Amino acid sequence: MFPEALEFHVSGSINNLVEWMLHTFRGFFDWVAEAILGMLMFLNDALSILPWWAYLLIVCILAWLTTRRVATTVTLTLLPLIIGIFGLWELAINTLAIILAAAFISILVGIPLGVLIAESPIAAGFIRPLLDLMQTMPSFVYLIPAVIFFGLGYVPAVFATIIYSLPPIIRLTDLGLNQVSEDVIEAALSCGATRWQLLREVQLPLAVPSILAGINQTTMMALAMVVVAAMIGGGGLGYEVLRAINRIDVGSGFEAGISVVILAIIIDRLTQGLAKRWEPPTVNNS
Amino acid sequence: MEKAIEVSRLWKIFGRDVDHIELNQETISQLEESDEYIAAVCDMSFSVNKGEVFVVMGLSGSGKSTLIRCLLRLIEPTAGSIRINGYDVCGLDQEELTKFRRQQVAMVFQHYGLLPHRTVLENVGFGLKLQGVPEKERLDLSHAWIERVGLQGFENYYPDQLSGGMQQRVGIARALACDPPVLLMDEPFSGLDPLIRREMQEQLCRLQHGMQKTIFFVTHDLEEGMRLGDRMAVMRGGRFVQIGTPEEIIANPADDYVASFVQDKRNASQEVELCSLKH
Numbered sequence: 001m002f003p004e005a006l007e008f009h010v011s012g013s014i015n016n017l018v019e020w021m022l023h024t025f026r027g028f029f030d031w032v033a034e035a036i037l038g039m040l041m042f043l044n045d046a047l048s049i050l051p052w053w054a055y056l057l058i059v060c061i062l063a064w065l066t067t068r069r070v071a072t073t074v075t076l077t078l079l080p081l082i083i084g085i086f087g088l089w090e091l092a093i094n095t096l097a098i099i100l101a102a103a104f105i106s107i108l109v110g111i112p113l114g115v116l117i118a119e120s121p122i123a124a125g126f127i128r129p130l131l132d133l134m135q136t137m138p139s140f141v142y143l144i145p146a147v148i149f150f151g152l153g154y155v156p157a158v159f160a161t162i163i164y165s166l167p168p169i170i171r172l173t174d175l176g177l178n179q180v181s182e183d184v185i186e187a188a189l190s191c192g193a194t195r196w197q198l199l200r201e202v203q204l205p206l207a208v209p210s211i212l213a214g215i216n217q218t219t220m221m222a223l224a225m226v227v228v229a230a231m232i233g234g235g236g237l238g239y240e241v242l243r244a245i246n247r248i249d250v251g252s253g254f255e256a257g258i259s260v261v262i263l264a265i266i267i268d269r270l271t272q273g274l275a276k277r278w279e280p281p282t283v284n285n286s
Numbered sequence: 287m288e289k290a291i292e293v294s295r296l297w298k299i300f301g302r303d304v305d306h307i308e309l310n311q312e313t314i315s316q317l318e319e320s321d322e323y324i325a326a327v328c329d330m331s332f333s334v335n336k337g338e339v340f341v342v343m344g345l346s347g348s349g350k351s352t353l354i355r356c357l358l359r360l361i362e363p364t365a366g367s368i369r370i371n372g373y374d375v376c377g378l379d380q381e382e383l384t385k386f387r388r389q390q391v392a393m394v395f396q397h398y399g400l401l402p403h404r405t406v407l408e409n410v411g412f413g414l415k416l417q418g419v420p421e422k423e424r425l426d427l428s429h430a431w432i433e434r435v436g437l438q439g440f441e442n443y444y445p446d447q448l449s450g451g452m453q454q455r456v457g458i459a460r461a462l463a464c465d466p467p468v469l470l471m472d473e474p475f476s477g478l479d480p481l482i483r484r485e486m487q488e489q490l491c492r493l494q495h496g497m498q499k500t501i502f503f504v505t506h507d508l509e510e511g512m513r514l515g516d517r518m519a520v521m522r523g524g525r526f527v528q529i530g531t532p533e534e535i536i537a538n539p540a541d542d543y544v545a546s547f548v549q550d551k552r553n554a555s556q557e558v559e560l561c562s563l564k565h
Contacts, residue, residue, distance in 0.1 A: 187399025191413040192388030205403045
């Protein structure tokens with residue numbers, strides 16, 4: 001056995017640290033919790049006002065605008081009907097609200113962070129390893145700090161989802177900015193572009209396809225996490241899946257699972273179509 | 287004659303920690319032996335007259351692209367001084383440098399460097415937009431230049447919808463729209479097919495006839511250099527091996543390298559003479 005004399009525990013210090021943080025930053029955590037909850041409730045209410053057919057209409061219009069293909073549009077429009085037929089419409093709306101809230105905050109935080117690491121090697125040196133760490137951790141791990149700082153309920157669910165879905169938007173913003181061709185940057189500099197003008201007029205617009213891909217990835221990650229976050233009170237479709245597992249009720253697990261998949265397909269197709277629309281015309285597709 | 291560009295003892299050395307090297311006889315000979323450093327521009331001094339087309343000719347790897355980029359500090363020179371229209375280019379701070387690039391020089395690139403997400407009209411007006419020129423004036427100027435380079439009707443096209451020659455016309459219009467006294471051209475026509483290249487050269491000559499800009503023109507094509515250049519410099523290994531009018535260089539090549547460079551040209555002109563003798 002390992003000699004007991006060599007054992008050294010850090011768990012006590014960590015517990016103390018967490019205690020101290022909770023105590024010292026009480027006001028901050030409360031503020032964050034309130035902001036997240038307020039936003040989530042607003043989104044949930046707003047989404048609940050719309051009748052079910054309005055969603056079909058919105059999906060139909062967006063699908064047509066972004067893909068311009070009849071088959072895709074019809075399929076995407078009819079898919080949500082299945083969720084309604086399974087009786088999971090309201091839960092799906094709850095899930096959608098959490099996804100939108102989390103993805104929105106992730107994007108709001110992620111794009112500036114992406115710009116920061118693209119522009120500053122020092123910031124990149126700090127943030128990149130952190131992103132590597134975040135992406136190797138199993139999603140369940142994110143539930144722990146969320147529960148510690150925010151207890152159980154919607155807020156920790158959104159918080160864990162934000163943390164989990166943050167890396168792709170940061171990385172793809174960074175990638176998009178770095179992929180801008182050296183020729184174009186050189187030309188803009190030779191015209192007398194300042195660093196800010198270069199970013200605003202050249203790099204960011206050219207990075208948009210990559211940033212949109214990041215938004216797509218972030219939203220998909222948020223959806224994946226929302227299901228897991230049901231374990232700490234996220235509610236929605238995830239809770240339905242969780243309950244089915246607890247009761248070994250394969251049938252309703254299937255219904256809830258399919259609904260999650262449908263939600264994923266629709267969000268994925270719509271955000272991907274958006275990214276394709278953005279590309280400037282070339283000889284081939286003018 | 288008045289000088290537009292004056293370069294003296296200019297060095298550009300690529301390698302690690304180059305900035306800390308003190309350049310003197312000893313370190314220079316060390317540099318030449320070491321593998322870690324590459325001197326792309328070696329101790330160059332020359333001047334370009336106002337209103338003249340100065341052609342730098344050299345093969346790839348001769349340092350000509352590095353040289354032209356040093357002139358507006360797209361590449362930071364390691365040592366030496368550059369004066370363009372009275373501006374001490376190496377001594378400018380970031381703000382002054384931006385202003386200098388906006389007003390004194392413009393550059394045309396081999397790969398055009400157009401913004402793919404902007405239309406022809408917006409690309410031509412890009413430099414003006416950066417300067418904060420009001421929209422109406424910007425549009426008027428852009429339209430005027432689009433017409434002068436012969437692109438009317440293509441204002442709302444995107445660069446990728448145009449042929450190479452047309453894209454380079456956009457590049458030239460963008461450079462000229464800011465009306466800089468000095469124009470730097472880095473192999474602007476090298477990517478074009480011969481017929482279009484010829485046409486573009488003629489257009490540049492016509493434009494130059496009306497503007498009298500100082501043009502610093504880099505090329506690897508002797509024919510092009512002879513057609514456009516008032517004076518020509520042959521560059522090799524980061525140095526000018528000969529400077530003179532195209533005729534002088536062809537008649538009296540300074541060394542074997544220049545001689546081999548211009549040999550085809552001499553043969554060709556001799557053949558022409560032979561042909562004319564026969565008939």
